Amino acid sequence: MTDTTMKSAAPPARIGRHRLGLIALGLVLAALFVIPVAIGDEFVYHIFITICIFAALSTAWNIVGGYAGQLSLGHAIFYGIGAYAGVILVNMGISPWIGMFAGAAVAVVAAIVVSYPCFRLHGPFFALATIAFLEVFRVLALHFRELTGGATGLMIPLKIGWEWMVFRERLPALVIAFGMLLVCLGVAWAIRSRRLGFHLVATRERESAARAAGVGTVKVRLIAVAVSAALSAMVGTFHAMYLTFIEPASMFSLQLSIQIAMFALIGGIGTVWGPLLGAVLLVPITEFARGALGAEAIGLHGFVYGVVLMLVVLFMPNGIMGVLSRFASGHREATGDEPDTHIAAVARSDAAPRIGDPVLRVEGLQKHFGGLHVTNDVGFTLREGEILGLIGPNGAGKTTVFNMLSGFLKPDRGRVSLLGPDGEWHDPASPGDFAALGLGRTFQIVQPFAAMTVEENIMVGAFHRHHAVSDAREAARETAHRMGLGRYLQDEANSLTVGGLKRLEVARVMAMKPRVLLLDEVMAGINRTDVKRAVDLMLSIRETGVSIIAIEHVMQAVMALSDRVIVLSSGEIIAQGDPQEVVRDPHVIEAYLGKEFANA
Amino acid sequence: MQTFLQIIANGLMLGGLFAIVAVGLTLIFGIVKVVNFAHGEFLMVGMYLTFLLTTGLGVHPYATAVAVIPILFVLGAVTQRLLIQPLMQARDEHIQIFATVGLSTALINLALLIFGADIANTPNYGVRSQIEIGPVRILEGQLWIFLAAILLVIGLQLFLARTNTGRAIRATAQNRAAARLMGINDRFIYVLTFGIGAACVGFGSALIAPLYPTSPTIGTYFVLIAFVIVVLGGLGSIPGAFFGALIIGLVDALSGFYIGSDLREAVVFGIFLVILILKPSGLFGTRVSQSHVSP
Numbered sequence: 001m002t003d004t005t006m007k008s009a010a011p012p013a014r015i016g017r018h019r020l021g022l023i024a025l026g027l028v029l030a031a032l033f034v035i036p037v038a039i040g041d042e043f044v045y046h047i048f049i050t051i052c053i054f055a056a057l058s059t060a061w062n063i064v065g066g067y068a069g070q071l072s073l074g075h076a077i078f079y080g081i082g083a084y085a086g087v088i089l090v091n092m093g094i095s096p097w098i099g100m101f102a103g104a105a106v107a108v109v110a111a112i113v114v115s116y117p118c119f120r121l122h123g124p125f126f127a128l129a130t131i132a133f134l135e136v137f138r139v140l141a142l143h144f145r146e147l148t149g150g151a152t153g154l155m156i157p158l159k160i161g162w163e164w165m166v167f168r169e170r171l172p173a174l175v176i177a178f179g180m181l182l183v184c185l186g187v188a189w190a191i192r193s194r195r196l197g198f199h200l201v202a203t204r205e206r207e208s209a210a211r212a213a214g215v216g217t218v219k220v221r222l223i224a225v226a227v228s229a230a231l232s233a234m235v236g237t238f239h240a241m242y243l244t245f246i247e248p249a250s251m252f253s254l255q256l257s258i259q260i261a262m263f264a265l266i267g268g269i270g271t272v273w274g275p276l277l278g279a280v281l282l283v284p285i286t287e288f289a290r291g292a293l294g295a296e297a298i299g300l301h302g303f304v305y306g307v308v309l310m311l312v313v314l315f316m317p318n319g320i321m322g323v324l325s326r327f328a329s330g331h332r333e334a335t336g337d338e339p340d341t342h343i344a345a346v347a348r349s350d351a352a353p354r355i356g357d358p359v360l361r362v363e364g365l366q367k368h369f370g371g372l373h374v375t376n377d378v379g380f381t382l383r384e385g386e387i388l389g390l391i392g393p394n395g396a397g398k399t400t401v402f403n404m405l406s407g408f409l410k411p412d413r414g415r416v417s418l419l420g421p422d423g424e425w426h427d428p429a430s431p432g433d434f435a436a437l438g439l440g441r442t443f444q445i446v447q448p449f450a451a452m453t454v455e456e457n458i459m460v461g462a463f464h465r466h467h468a469v470s471d472a473r474e475a476a477r478e479t480a481h482r483m484g485l486g487r488y489l490q491d492e493a494n495s496l497t498v499g500g501l502k503r504l505e506v507a508r509v510m511a512m513k514p515r516v517l518l519l520d521e522v523m524a525g526i527n528r529t530d531v532k533r534a535v536d537l538m539l540s541i542r543e544t545g546v547s548i549i550a551i552e553h554v555m556q557a558v559m560a561l562s563d564r565v566i567v568l569s570s571g572e573i574i575a576q577g578d579p580q581e582v583v584r585d586p587h588v589i590e591a592y593l594g595k596e597f598a599n600a
Numbered sequence: 601m602q603t604f605l606q607i608i609a610n611g612l613m614l615g616g617l618f619a620i621v622a623v624g625l626t627l628i629f630g631i632v633k634v635v636n637f638a639h640g641e642f643l644m645v646g647m648y649l650t651f652l653l654t655t656g657l658g659v660h661p662y663a664t665a666v667a668v669i670p671i672l673f674v675l676g677a678v679t680q681r682l683l684i685q686p687l688m689q690a691r692d693e694h695i696q697i698f699a700t701v702g703l704s705t706a707l708i709n710l711a712l713l714i715f716g717a718d719i720a721n722t723p724n725y726g727v728r729s730q731i732e733i734g735p736v737r738i739l740e741g742q743l744w745i746f747l748a749a750i751l752l753v754i755g756l757q758l759f760l761a762r763t764n765t766g767r768a769i770r771a772t773a774q775n776r777a778a779a780r781l782m783g784i785n786d787r788f789i790y791v792l793t794f795g796i797g798a799a800c801v802g803f804g805s806a807l808i809a810p811l812y813p814t815s816p817t818i819g820t821y822f823v824l825i826a827f828v829i830v831v832l833g834g835l836g837s838i839p840g841a842f843f844g845a846l847i848i849g850l851v852d853a854l855s856g857f858y859i860g861s862d863l864r865e866a867v868v869f870g871i872f873l874v875i876l877i878l879k880p881s882g883l884f885g886t887r888v889s890q891s892h893v894s895p
Contacts, residue, residue, distance in 0.1 A: 071694050073701075117877040123693040124635035128827050129876050132869040135824060139866040254820065258701055265698050299712025299816070306706025313699045314686055 021324065025273050028280060029185075033178050037171065043291055045170035051283045052177035053239050058263040058275035059184040060231035065261055066270035067197060068224045069204030070115070071123070073257045074130030077114065077137050078107040078229040080251035082236025087154045087246055088147065096165045100237035104230035111229030112222055119221060131254060138252035153247030156240070165241040173242055180238060181276070184231050189272045191227070195463045195472070200224055201270070202449050202460045209447035212406060213512060214435030214464045255302075262305060266312050268321025270451070277320045282308070343484040343503065343533040355563065356384030358419065359547050360439075360516055365404055365414035367397075367571075374400050375411070376571045382516065387538065387548045389562030389579065393592050397571040398551045399444055402518050405549070406441045407431040418516065435464065440514030444521045444551070446501040448493035454480065455489040457504055461511035476511055482537070483507040484530070498525040506534075516547050523554040535560045559583070567591065602735055607853045609736040615849025616746030617808060622826040622833070622841040623752055624800030628676075630836020631773040631793040634684055637700040640823025641707035642798050646672050646805025647814040648711065651722045654809070660725045662744075665806035669799045676798025679703065680791045688790075704819075711816035719813035727810045741811045748807055752800060753842045760838075769793055773836070828872040834882030844883065 032055075036048040061075050085103030086096045094102075118129045141148045148154065160166050167173055191197045199220040202210040210217055240246045250256070263282060268274025282305065289301040316323055360382040367375035374397045382388055390398050403409040405416055407430045417425045418437045428434045440461075449457050458476035459469075466472040480486050483503045488496060496504060506522050519538075523531050535557050542548060552558045558565065558579060565582045567575040569591035575582050582588055625639045646668050653664040683703060687696050727741030760766035771779040772789040780786050812818065829848050833840025848868060855867040875882065 065694075069694075071697060117873075121876060121880065124697050125831075125876060125880065127697055128635070128831070129873060131824065132828070132872050132876070135869045136866050136873075139863060139869075143860070143862050143866070255705075258705065262698070262702075262705075265694075269694065297713075298717065299709035302709030303706055303713060306702045306704070306709060309698055309702030309705065310683060313695050313702065314683070317690065317692070317695050 025276075029182075029276070032181070032280070033174065036174055042170060045174060046291075047284055047287045049170065049174050049177045049242065050287055051279055052174070052181040053235055053242075054260070054263060054283050055276045055279035056177070056181040056184040056235045057232055057260045058267075058279050059181070059188050059272075060228045060235065061260045062264045062270065062275045063188055063191060063200075063224050063228040063231075064221075066264055066274070067192060067200040067204070068221050069200075069270075070119070070221065070225070071127045071261070072130045073127045073254065073261060074114075074132075074134035074137075075228075075232055075260050076251065076253050076257040077130075077134050078111060078232035079236035079239070079256065079260075080137065080141070080248075081107045081110060082233030083240035083246050083251050084141070084148060084154070085233070086237030086240050087156055090156050090159075090164065090241070091154070095163050096237050096241050097163070100234045103233040103237050107229040107233035108226045111225045115222065115225045116218075119218060131257075134252055134254060134257060138248050141248035141252055148248065151247065151249075153245055156244050165238060166244070176238055177242075180235050184235070185272065185276065187227060187231060191224070192272050194469060195467060196220060196223065198452075198456065198460055198463055198472075201451060201456075205449035205451055206447040208408065208431075209443060209449070209508075210460065211408075211431035212435065212441050212443070213461050213508060214432060215460070216432055259305070262309050264319075266308060266319055268319030268324075271319075271321040274319050274321040281320070343482070343530050343537055355386045356545075358382065359384050360405070360419070360549075361415075361417045361425075362401075362405065363415050363417075365401065365416070366412045367400055367404065367409065368412055374571050375404070377414075378568070378571070378573055379414070380566055380573070380576070382547050382549060384547055385542055385545050386563050387542055387550065387561050389558045389565040390549055390551045390568060391553070391558055391565060392568035395570075396568040396591075398568055399520060400571075401568065402441060402520055402549075402551065405434075406439060406518060407434040421515070435512070435514075438513075438515035439518065440509035440512045440516070441518035442505040442509050442520050442522055446498075446505050448496070448501055448504055450492070450494045452493055453490050454485055454493055454496065454504060457493050458485075458507045458511045461508035464512040476507075479507045479511045483510070499527065499530070502526060503530075510541070514546065517541070517549070519548060519550040519552075521551055521553060523552055523557045531557055555583075603857075605734075606736045607857050608850065609733070609738055611850035611853030612846060613738050613742035613746055613849070614852055615846035616742070616749040617804075617811075617845075618822075618825055618829055618849055619749040619842045619845035620745060620752060620804035620807065621801060621822050622829040622845050623749070623756065623838055624797035624804075625823070625826050626830045626833065626836055626838060626841040627756065627800065628794055628797035629830060630838075631769055632680065632684065632790050633773075634696055634700070635827075636794075636797070637697065637823070638679070638704040638707060639797075639801065639826065640819025640821070641704045642672060642675060642801045642819070643805050643808070643822055644711060644814070644816065644819035645675065645707060646802045647722070647809040647812070647818060648715065648720065649802075650806045650809035651720045651814050654722050661722050661727075661810045662806055665803055668806050669802045672802025672805075673795040673799040677791045677795035679798070680794035684794065685787060685790065708816050708819070715816065717816065719815045721813050722809040724810035739811065741807070745804075745807045745811075748803070749842065749845075752803065753838055756796075756800070756838050765792070825868065828868055831872060831880070832875055832882055837882070840882060847883075 032048055032052060036045045057079060061072065064070050064072050082100060082103035085106055086099040089099035089102060090096055114133050118126055121129055142151055156166065160168060162172065165176065199210065199215045202213065202215055203217045203220060207217055263278035264275040266282065267276065267278030285304055286301040289297045293300065312319060358381045363379045365375050365378040378401055392398055400409065404411045407428055415427055417427050418434065418439060420426050420437045426437055428437055449460065455473065455476050458479055459472045462472040462475040466475055477489065480489055483506060485503055485507055488500065493504060502522050502525050506519065509517065523534060526534060531554060538548060538561055550561065562579045564577060565579045566573055567582060567588045574587045574591060575585045621643055625636060628634060628636050649668045649671060650661050650664045653659065653667060654661045683699050684696065687699055690696060727739065727744065729740050730737045731740050731743065760770055768784045769789055771782065772784055772786050776786050825848060829841055829844040832847065833844030851871060852864050852868055856864045859867060
């Protein structure tokens with residue numbers, strides 16, 4: 001087989017496998033409804049209704065635990081709120097169809113109140129905090145007997161019919177459970193495939209890079225938590241009607257919270273379909289153990305769950321979907337041509353650069369880290385279309401200055417003002433504010449979104465100015481080709497080389513189309529040809545009126561690029577001006593090489 | 601006044617009990633940097649072992665510690681070697697959480713399968729008898745637990761500060777790569793530390809079993825409180841865990857009397873959330889997210 005045939009054959013094959021996968025998943029979904037109806041057995045109905053409920057809960061959980069990466073082990077809070085709201089309102093004569101929205105509203109408020117302060121906690125501590133909140137809710141539900149019936153629980157009145165979500169037959173209950181599962185899957189799919197989903201995953205993978213790309217990281221996570229809580233509460237309302245009896249211990253249950261998360265993990269955390277698969281495989285074990293073996297088997301299903309969970313984390317941490325997608329994607333063929341791996345050569349006009357009015361003003365920046373004075377009275381102005389080189393020995397405080405110029409660090413004293421697109425001067429405070437005013441930055445230590453492809457990484461930047469996925473994809477592709485990343489579009493970001501990651505870092509920020517660009521050592525790790533092309537690329541970017549500040553150690557690039565150079569040493573500006581003159585300044589030589597070289 | 605003193609005494613005794621559970625948890629967290637969600641189940645396993653040995657052999661429950669401590673050490677070491685070690689490099693820290701959550705779920709349900717949901721009462725050999733200390737009355741067993749907790753904390757501190765193994769453990773916790781360069785076998789240190797952490801709770805379970813009825817879910821209650829204490833005392837700080845435990849014991853006893861016994865947990869977890877959110881380094885910790893064994 002020749003190279004060309006492979007190239008043309010590979011993409012359709014992959015699409016074919018992908019479509020096959022979707023069809024298989026569609027069949028699984030359809031089977032959830034068809035099998036119980038076909039068999040018609042009460043017990044089978046019960047199992048499938050329970051699968052639908054848990055799959056729906058797990059899918060809702062996955063929006064927070066998977067997409068946003070906030071490992072909640074307290075999701076029973078929202079399920080319980082929905083259940084109690086539904087039953088309490090039914091006892092007051094209000095239909096659960098209304099009650100479920102009331103429950104969802106309460107759950108959304110609870111979710112925001114609970115989550116907002118917890119977002120600064122990471123990993124296990126977020127999980128612990130959610131467990132603690134769950135315990136508090138359970139204790140309060142036990143305490144306020146007048147409202148919740150306390151430990152004795154609440155029964156629903158025996159009112160039968162669609163209006164009350166209570167039925168003699170099982171079919172209508174299955175219809176509702178299945179419908180809820182479809183709603184949850186639909187919402188989860190919609191979020192994942194839109195801008196919000198990209199923002200959530202970007203936030204999960206690299207919070208600071210996401211903030212630099214203008215993502216409102218707190219806002220998107222709050223939206224995710226609110227949506228997830230609302231869905232969980234609605235499922236909770238229906239499940240309460242189905243169970244006909246609720247009590248705090250089973251509604252606000254840690255075991256239930258763990259199970260919901262477990263299904264998602266086993267199926268494939270962060271994927272749209274994973275939670276469904278996890279529930280389909282595991283729920284029957286519980287229900288069979290309970291139904292067929294009775295009291296003798298108490299603990300058996302839980303034991304199996306625990307063992308399966310340990311085996312999954314050890315041997316297939318990406319869950320069932322991880323295994324399936326390995327089959328689906330097959331071998332990845334090399335596509336594209338060799339030149340594509342280099343930064344595209346750009347034609348530049350040789351017209352003298354037009355340097356315009358100031359766009360960024362930095363005044364008297366001071367920063368201390370404990371006793372260390374890392375920035376001492378740094379001030380300068382950046383003009384439109386100017387390229388400013390920021391150089392200095394290691395530890396001079398260059399990156400700290402960048403962090404203050406992009407809102408990641410608050411200066412102890414001094415101010416950073418940015419000219420907005422509206423022609424007014426602003427004093428932005430957060431990375432989001434800076435990004436909104438058109439400032440983009442890269443990170444010295446590259447911050448790829450590891451779980452995303454190269455294309456998706458760049459799309460996160462492109463979403464800064466595009467709302468629709470297709471527009472962002474288009475912009476990302478165009479940027480990728482310019483940065484010589486065209487052939488890697490569908491690769492995992494992690495598979496790139498250091499040089500590739502540096503280019504990805506630049507591509508992401510370029511896709512934002514910033515007016516002011518802060519580049520932190522982007523030439524490091526790029527080969528000589530590419531350095532030259534990168535220099536040309538930056539010059540061409542500048543010609544479009546973009547102002548650039550570049551921290552750089554590759555002197556070849558600094559000299560070729562910069563209209564002006566600032567030398568930072570021990571937190572102070574020791575020299576600035578024309579590049580050729582600055583490098584001859586004895587102070588600069590001393591700062592880099594030591595005193596004895598200063599007069600050499 | 602009499603009542604108040606009695607409540608304080610109860611709180612301190614409860615604190616001693618919490619301390620003996622929390623010390624191992626904070627040790628594992630401080631060194632291995634894994635939040636062991638199965639720690640409570642280690643306690644449960646230890647209590648069942650004490651129950652079985654006491655009823656089977658007819659010995660004093662405290663004497664079972666001779667067997668329970670080594671068994672728990674092995675359980676902890678095996679957990680680290682087989683479950684945690686392969687996941688130490690995991691990119692996603694969720695994986696480690698799920699691993700210990702899975703272990704916890706499996707152990708609880710295994711106990712349910714073997715012993716059923718009924719509680720098991722370990723013969724108490726008189727440690728439930730009351731003794732009077734000044735104006736207050738406490739159980740003899742509680743006093744032993746309190747003294748044992750103090751001994752355990754001092755012993756662990758001495759071990760970590762004075763022995764070569766202890767220094768190796770602290771070095772590994774502070775900088776794993778540097779410790780390896782100094783010739784320390786970091787994997788062995790982790791296995792050892794996890795074992796010691798589990799052995800601590802094994803020691804505790806021999807003392808706790810005669811006072812508390814054993815059930816499959818007994819660990820869940822204690823481990824949640826232990827997490828509160830570990831965060832309160834500063835992650836990885838053993839003296840911090842001890843004083844944190846005394847504070848939580850007092851809060852539990854006081855809120856149980858003055859606010860209502862059904863709301864005790866809400867108060868304790870409320871304090872936990874406030875600490876976690878406002879001062880994640882804990883009351884006695886000074887450095888955030890940097891583990892330190894000694895304060």
